[in-house]
Amino acid sequence: MTYIKKPAIRHPGLRQNNLGLTRRDYEGVLSTLCAGCGHDSISAAIIETCFELDLPANRIAKLSGIGCSSKTPNYFLDRAHGFNGVHGRMPSVATGANIANRDLIYLGISGDGDTASIGLGQFSHAIRRRVNMIYIVENNGTYGLTKGQFSATNDRDSKSKKGEDNLFDSIDLAMLGIQLGAGFVGRSFSGDKDQLVPLMKAAMRYNGFALLDIISPCVTFNNHAASTKSYDYIRDHSEAVDKLDFVPEREEITADYEEGQTIYVKMHDGSMMQLHKLSQDYDPRDADAALATLRKRFTSGQVVTGLLYIDDRKQDLHELMKTTKTPLNALHMDELCPGRAKLDEINKEFA
Amino acid sequence: MKPKDATAARRGVPPTDISNPNYFHKIVDCQWACPTHTPVPEYIRLIAQARYTDAFMLNWESNVFPGILGRTCDRPCEPACRRGRLDEKPVAICRLKRVAADYKGDIEHRLPKVPKRKNGKRIALIGAGPASLTVARDLMPLGYRCVLIEKDPQGGGLMRSNIPRFRLPESVLDEEVDRIVDMGLETRYGQEVASLKSVLDEDFDAVFVGTGAPRGKDLQITGREAGAANIHIGIDWLSSIAFGHADSIGKRVVVIGGGNTAMDCCRTALRVGGKDVRVTVRSPRKDMKASEWEIEDAEKEGVPIFDNHAPQEFIVENGKLTGVRFAKMKAEYDEAGKRTLVPTGEEVVFECDDVLMAIGQDNALPWIERDIGISFNEWDMPVVDGTTMQSTRPNVFFGGDAAWGPENIIWAVAHGHQAAISIDLFCKGQSLSNRLAPGASLVSQKMGIHEWSYDNDFSGDRRVPVPHADNQKALKDLDVEVELGYDDRLAFQEAERCLNCDVQTVFERDLCIECDACMDVCPVDCINFTFNADEANLRERLRVPAANEEQDLYVSDALKTGRVMAKDEDLCLHCGLCAERCPTGAWDMQKFTYVEAQASPSCAAYSTSYLR
Ligand SMILES: Cc1cc2nc3c(=O)[nH]c(=O)nc-3n(C[C@H](O)[C@H](O)[C@H](O)COP(=O)(O)OP(=O)(O)OC[C@H]3O[C@@H](n4cnc5c(N)ncnc54)[C@H](O)[C@@H]3O)c2cc1C
Ligand SMILES: Cc1ncc(C[n+]2csc(CCOP(=O)(O)OP(=O)(O)O)c2C)c(N)n1
Ligand code: SF4
Ligand code: SF4
Ligand code: SF4
Ligand SMILES: [Mg+2]
Numbered sequence: 001m002t003y004i005k006k007p008a009i010r011h012p013g014l015r016q017n018n019l020g021l022t023r024r025d026y027e028g029v030l031s032t033l034c035a036g037c038g039h040d041s042i043s044a045a046i047i048e049t050c051f052e053l054d055l056p057a058n059r060i061a062k063l064s065g066i067g068c069s070s071k072t073p074n075y076f077l078d079r080a081h082g083f084n085g086v087h088g089r090m091p092s093v094a095t096g097a098n099i100a101n102r103d104l105i106y107l108g109i110s111g112d113g114d115t116a117s118i119g120l121g122q123f124s125h126a127i128r129r130r131v132n133m134i135y136i137v138e139n140n141g142t143y144g145l146t147k148g149q150f151s152a153t154n155d156r157d158s159k160s161k162k163g164e165d166n167l168f169d170s171i172d173l174a175m176l177g178i179q180l181g182a183g184f185v186g187r188s189f190s191g192d193k194d195q196l197v198p199l200m201k202a203a204m205r206y207n208g209f210a211l212l213d214i215i216s217p218c219v220t221f222n223n224h225a226a227s228t229k230s231y232d233y234i235r236d237h238s239e240a241v242d243k244l245d246f247v248p249e250r251e252e253i254t255a256d257y258e259e260g261q262t263i264y265v266k267m268h269d270g271s272m273m274q275l276h277k278l279s280q281d282y283d284p285r286d287a288d289a290a291l292a293t294l295r296k297r298f299t300s301g302q303v304v305t306g307l308l309y310i311d312d313r314k315q316d317l318h319e320l321m322k323t324t325k326t327p328l329n330a331l332h333m334d335e336l337c338p339g340r341a342k343l344d345e346i347n348k349e350f351a
Numbered sequence: 352m353k354p355k356d357a358t359a360a361r362r363g364v365p366p367t368d369i370s371n372p373n374y375f376h377k378i379v380d381c382q383w384a385c386p387t388h389t390p391v392p393e394y395i396r397l398i399a400q401a402r403y404t405d406a407f408m409l410n411w412e413s414n415v416f417p418g419i420l421g422r423t424c425d426r427p428c429e430p431a432c433r434r435g436r437l438d439e440k441p442v443a444i445c446r447l448k449r450v451a452a453d454y455k456g457d458i459e460h461r462l463p464k465v466p467k468r469k470n471g472k473r474i475a476l477i478g479a480g481p482a483s484l485t486v487a488r489d490l491m492p493l494g495y496r497c498v499l500i501e502k503d504p505q506g507g508g509l510m511r512s513n514i515p516r517f518r519l520p521e522s523v524l525d526e527e528v529d530r531i532v533d534m535g536l537e538t539r540y541g542q543e544v545a546s547l548k549s550v551l552d553e554d555f556d557a558v559f560v561g562t563g564a565p566r567g568k569d570l571q572i573t574g575r576e577a578g579a580a581n582i583h584i585g586i587d588w589l590s591s592i593a594f595g596h597a598d599s600i601g602k603r604v605v606v607i608g609g610g611n612t613a614m615d616c617c618r619t620a621l622r623v624g625g626k627d628v629r630v631t632v633r634s635p636r637k638d639m640k641a642s643e644w645e646i647e648d649a650e651k652e653g654v655p656i657f658d659n660h661a662p663q664e665f666i667v668e669n670g671k672l673t674g675v676r677f678a679k680m681k682a683e684y685d686e687a688g689k690r691t692l693v694p695t696g697e698e699v700v701f702e703c704d705d706v707l708m709a710i711g712q713d714n715a716l717p718w719i720e721r722d723i724g725i726s727f728n729e730w731d732m733p734v735v736d737g738t739t740m741q742s743t744r745p746n747v748f749f750g751g752d753a754a755w756g757p758e759n760i761i762w763a764v765a766h767g768h769q770a771a772i773s774i775d776l777f778c779k780g781q782s783l784s785n786r787l788a789p790g791a792s793l794v795s796q797k798m799g800i801h802e803w804s805y806d807n808d809f810s811g812d813r814r815v816p817v818p819h820a821d822n823q824k825a826l827k828d829l830d831v832e833v834e835l836g837y838d839d840r841l842a843f844q845e846a847e848r849c850l851n852c853d854v855q856t857v858f859e860r861d862l863c864i865e866c867d868a869c870m871d872v873c874p875v876d877c878i879n880f881t882f883n884a885d886e887a888n889l890r891e892r893l894r895v896p897a898a899n900e901e902q903d904l905y906v907s908d909a910l911k912t913g914r915v916m917a918k919d920e921d922l923c924l925h926c927g928l929c930a931e932r933c934p935t936g937a938w939d940m941q942k943f944t945y946v947e948a949q950a951s952p953s954c955a956a957y958s959t960s961y962l963r
Contacts, residue, residue, distance in 0.1 A: 003801045003802075004807060004809070004926065004928070005807040005808075006872065006874050006928065007809035007811070007874045007924060007926060008811065008874075009437060009438075009809065009811065009874060009875065009924070010436070010874065010875060010876075011875045011876045011895045011922055012436075012438050012922075013895045013896070013898060014895055015895070024874075026551045030872075031872075034934065035800075035868055035931065035932045035933060035934045036864070036868050036932070036933065036934025036935070037866075037868075037934075038866065040867075040868055040871060040872075040932075041866060041867045041868070041871060044870075044871035045872075173770065190866075191865055191866060191867065192869065217866070219866070219934045231864045231865065231866060232864075232911075234625075235912065285873065347472065
């Protein structure tokens with residue numbers, strides 16, 4: 001954290017997006033996290049993503065639980081809606097909000113503790129229900145806020161800062177996400193915005209549950225030599241399976257890739273994902289194959305990154321439940337509350 | 352992301368060599384632009400701390416006339432000030448200098464001591480302007496005997512004879528001239544040198560010519576001779592007012608010319624009887640030579656400016672000047688943007704009682720014999736070495752306006768410093784290229800995790816206007832100073848606007864873990880982590896393309912990922928947020944001190960104490 005406020009003055013040459021906003025219009029208050037925390041880079045990537053997608057902040061709802069990671073919604077998009085829930089309960093809040101108003105973009109921010117420990121049940125059911133949201137796990141393998149206990153994503157062969165062994169196996173949230181039916185699963189690293197920002201853009205445009213497991217070093221408690229979530233370790237062990245170019249609607253595809261190595265996915269808003277395979281044996285459209293490779297690579301000590309799984313035909317919660325297309329707050333009173341006669345009619349069905 | 356081939360990454364812009372003091376000096380835009388390299392941000396911080404005496408000493412050591420310059424300097428530092436590039440006005444550097452001079456305490460004991468025992472060398476200084484006075488100040492603490500020869504009855508040069516008292520009170524001028532005279536300077540006031548040879552015949556060890564550019568340009572058009580009684584050369588007229596040889600002018604005055612002299616002429620005329628005083632310029636207003644603030648002050652006092660007016664004739668009736676006829680002009684530009692003034696065909700006559708001509712000055716050195724080893728060039732100007740100020744006769748040096756034509760006070764001082772260094776080397780029989788390098792140092796300002804020994808917070812305040820005396824009162828009296836100066840509160844507010852450009856962002860490549868924290872926090876998007884390339888390409892690819900090529904890029908050697916850190920220095924606020932957000936201390940805020948060498952180290956003693 002810092003004592004001074006970030007000066008409001010900005011570079012006069014700062015680019016504006018189609019809404020006439022600059023990147024700085026998407027900021028929040030100055031972060032109070034430890035200097036160098038990976039979570040701050042993720043906030044910066046979110047700012048970049050929303051700026052580049054020309055998203056108006058008032059179309060976005062930021063939701064989070066408890067943890068250093070869950071604090072970060074304060075540090076970006078200060079003109080967006082927000083709800084900071086209790087530890088591990090962000091998915092319930094997101095589900096409820098999404099049911100009530102399907103017109104907003106739901107951006108859930110969580111940590112590995114918030115998601116893989118206390119919130120694992122909530123997390124699983126939000127995926128199962130296919131809530132249309134972006135779910136970001138800022139994964140540092142530790143409970144940062146409570147001073148560095150092992151989290152459930154901490155790898156078994158990793159040690160604590162003080163040298164204690166971790167006795168338990170780790171949960172791979174990306175694999176879990178694929179198994180539970182998330183239609184968009186990606187993994188990236190806070191220190192690689194070139195990979196992270198296109199993934200975030202695509203996740204924002206994806207209709208359904210989009211999970212991003214983002215390795216985000218905790219410089220204070222889990223960035224030491226025996227950590228598997230440190231800046232150095234991730235830079236040495238990460239292996240991207242593909243390279244994603246996100247091409248907004250109306251823009252031409254310019255990157256040229258070899259035939260047969262490229263997958264095009266059309267998003268429901270007309271934008272396009274151009275996915276260049278970096279690994280021959282990897283196909284992000286085949287869940288079984290993807291899971292198999294993820295397991296194999298994990299065993300051999302690799303951290304696989306990129307867009308790991310995509311299913312662009314999945315229906316979301318609203319489609320499954322055939323709910324009204326109109327957000328509840330835009331419905332008239334007589335539609336929301338059809339009256340006694342209608343209630344009697346419904347009750348008769350159960351008689 | 353895998354570390355890229357390190358040699359490939361090393362192609363492109365080579366890592367910045369920050370051990371070269373010019374790199375960080377250039378970032379201190381004001382100090383770099385100042386001809387004497389006054390440590391501006393350091394004295395501004397001292398003013399903010401109400402340490403006016405210390406602020407004065409830093410100034411005095413570097414520019415010799417803080418009280419005078421704090422009112423009259425041409426201030427090349429201000430157009431250079433970084434704040435001006437951030438969409439607003441520069442820091443009022445000049446007026447803060449005046450604050451230091453006005454509120455300082457006793458400095459007597461802090462001045463360099465002049466030895467009683469002299470070193471046996473005698474130096475003649477011809478002309479008592481700022482250039483000669485600087486040479487005297489720099490040489491006397493070394494034991495030189497300096498003899499100042501001046502045709503006017505008092506010292507100060509144009510600062511006394513031409514700069515009007517309402518801009519520069521006599522007491523301020525006297526104080527700063529006397530401070531040098533009182534060091535034991537021998538003065539021969541009222542003696543006009545008519546032959547350089549005769550001065551050389553007095554066996555001086557060296558002679559410095561600081562006689563300025565004393566001849567005002569004339570305009571030879573119809574009526575010039577017939578109307579002569581009421582047509583005055585501006586600088587001569589100002590000087591006759593200054594020395595009391597004249598004390599009035601007609602009611603209707605036409606000033607010809609658009610420079611600072613014209614502004615002083617019209618404002619002086621208003622105070623000695625002029626009622627309808629107008630300034631006329633040949634060129635469009637935007638091309639006027641006068642400083643923006645001088646024009647503003649003249650207009651505030653009610654002087655209209657007629658641009659695109661080219662004088663054609665002085666109209667003289669019955670032997671008396673009655674007016675000036677002008678042709679109206681318009682500016683036309685060719686494709687290269689070159690301007691030509693063409694008459695529109697329209698003409699006007701401005702009726703008047705007097706005309707003041709302020710269209711420029713020339714050097715006049717008829718008193719220098721052409722057969723004593725001093726070469727003159729095709730424009731009849733002496734040939735003077737740009738660094739040493741030496742003429743082609745080894746024991747004769749030039750400086751100030753006498754060297755290369757009219758400039759300003761601060762340049763005269765800068766020349767004086769260099770001439771003093773040369774004269775000292777010359778008298779010691781050493782090569783003039785044996786000049787000492789400037790002193791430079793970098794000192795970390797870190798006091799704690801979020802604490803710095805400078806005020807790193809950014810002030811969003813606009814430039815604080817300097818209070819002015821009431822117009823009615825000021826126009827009645829030539830001696831009433833128009834600008835009142837800042838009080839301590841306003842001075843503090845203005846001082847806080849300074850960005851501390853001397854507190855440098857210093858990057859230690861080996862400590863960087865590429866977490867992006869500095870890049871993300873920087874309020875003005877200076878910092879980038881990207882792949883190296885040739886400079887044009889690199890500038891283009893930054894977060895905000897680095898369009899201002901006058902400002903450098905700070906580029907590191909390749910980092911672990913093969914990328915480099917590339918910082919565009921252009922708009923850095925020196926706020927220190929990058930260093931606060933850096934988890935490893937790869938960024939640090941370090942104060943850069945730069946002190947020019949002087950002939951006498953005791954003249955830079957306080958400034959030098961800042962070097963570590
Ligand atoms: C009207 C006017 C206003 C100005 N306002 C400003 C301003 O606000 N700020 C600024 O920075 N600059 C200003 N200037 C310019 C500035 O005054 C000069 O650039 C500066 O004074 C030059 O200093 P100098 O030491 O070279 O010589 P000068 O100041 O010109 O001094 C030369 C001295 O030499 C004497 N001299 C000349 N010939 C002889 C001789 N043969 N024998 C003996 N003595 C001789 C002269 O009498 C004079 O005193 C102004 C100039 C004018 C004309
Ligand atoms: C119900 C409840 N149980 C426990 C806590 C204590 N607690 C606060 S944050 C946290 C773990 C946060 O870890 P993670 O989500 O990984 O966030 P990080 O700080 O690492 O970003 C815990 C256990 C709590 N706030 N509430
Ligand atoms: S404790 Fe760890 S996770 Fe929390 S702010 Fe500090 S570095 Fe980030
Ligand atoms: S902001 Fe201060 S240090 Fe920077 S150029 Fe301006 S006066 Fe000089
Ligand atoms: S000091 Fe650092 S954070 Fe502040 S403007 Fe300069 S580079 Fe940016
Ligand atoms: Mg965590």
